Amino acid sequence: GTIYWKGASLVDIQAGRHPKHLRVGMVFQQAALFDSLTVGENVGFSLYQHSRLSGEQIRALVTKKLAAVGLSGIEDRLPEQLSGGMRKRVSFARAIMEDPLDPADDPQILLYDEPTAGLDPIASTVIEDLIRGLKDQQGVCETYVVVTHQESTIRRAGERIILLAKGKVQWEGYVSEIDQEPDPYVRQFFSGSVEGPFQVVE
Structure with a gap:
């Protein structure tokens, strides 16, 4: 099959034959945080690498996004100091990061790959409610796609x-x-x- 994004095939976009940016935020199954970086450095990674914002401005945005996922005050911790559910929420904060100087690159859709895999039922509920809650927050894209095999995730975080x-x-x-x-x-x-x-399959 062929995947289309805003009327353009993904093949054409990747080959540079279409000018539109993908503008997709991604939450990986295993969080995919950089172990050697602090939480704040992980969340602000793309801005530190590509933005014209000052370090102070980036840190302020990091604080805002961590608060949005319920993790205020952990900017200086390393991923190894966090629980699985907290690491997953840090990856959420990174996925919804935006650059106020370049809004054309802000994500318009979030992709979640098995967001509750390996989490206990309570941590899973927190993540499922967060997925639904983020889309209602100002400045966070309203469209998301969740890949999951978990019934609770489908029922709590899904719609279509x-x-x-x-x-x-x-x-x-x-x-x-x-x-x-x-x-x-x-x-x-x-x-x-x-x-x-x-x-x-046996």
């Missing part, structure tokens, strides 16, 4: 669902439709049954 299996879209709908949906893929996925179109 696309169920992929065997390389194809098997079902498309909304969270509110899950419990009444007769589609066999939906029924098997949300019931956890070994019987159905999803094949169990």
Whole structure:
């Protein structure tokens, strides 16, 4: 298949045949923080590398974004000093970072890759609520895509669902439709049954 972003194919964008920036923020499954950098340096990394902002201005933006994800006052800590859930939230703060001098590069969509993988149920709930909460905050993009296999994440953080299996879209709908949906893929996925179109690999 072909992926399109704002009417242009991803292949053309990557090849430089289309002028539009991707403007995508990414939250990786394992947070992907730089272990040798502090939290503040991780969150502000792109600005330190590419922005014309002063160090003081960047630090102020870092403080703002950390507060947005509920992590005020940890700028000087190293990733190894944080829990898994905290590291994940630091990666959220980095993904929503913006440059006030170059708003054309600010993310318009956030991609979350298995955001609750490896987290306990309580930490997962915090992350799921944060995903929904961030889109309602001023200055944070409203569109996001979550890749997940966790039912709680789908129900708490999702709205529109696309169920992929065997390389194809098997079902498309909304969270509110899950419990009444007769589609066999939906029924098997949300019931956890070994019987159905999803094949169990032993």
